[in-house]
Amino acid sequence: MxxxxxxxxxxxxxxxxxxxxxxxxxxxxxxxxxxxxxxxxxxxxxxxxxxxxxxxADYLRDLGFPGDYPFTRGLHATMYRGRLWTMRQFSGFGTAEETNRRFKYLLN
Structure with missing residues (x-):
């Protein structure tokens, strides 16, 4: 072995x-x-x-299971089988200036 x-x-x-x-x-x-x-x-x-x-790495501590702490594999225990995956976009990041810098960064 x-x-x-x-x-x-x-x-x-x-x-x-x-x-x-x-x-x-x-x-x-x-x-x-x-x-x-x-x-x-x-x-x-x-x-x-x-x-x-x-x-x-410790599998249980660092990765865990879906729907369980530390949620590295998603919030839903059944993952996308019960609810389709969605992209949770946001608009805004701190101040207007920080938002502007963030959006420019994301576009690069």
């Missing part, structure tokens, strides 16, 4: 191979639009996330 650590090591090696080969070839032909990509909260986003990024 293959251990979980061995599987993660295999994925890590394959990710390095992928970055050095496949990704490098793509970037030579089509560079990324920016040097870094950030979430709206300012956290840097990686190009790819693998199981290695969540190896220390």
């Amino acid at each position: 293959v251990s979980e650590k061995s599987k993660l090591d295999d994925i890590s090696r394959e990710e390095a191979r992928w970055n050095e080969g496949v990704v490098r070839e793509w970037l030579d032909r089509l560079p990324e639009r920016r040097g870094e990509f950030l979430t709206s909260s300012g956290f840097e986003m990686k190009r790819l996330y693998t199981p290695g990024d969540t190896a220390d």
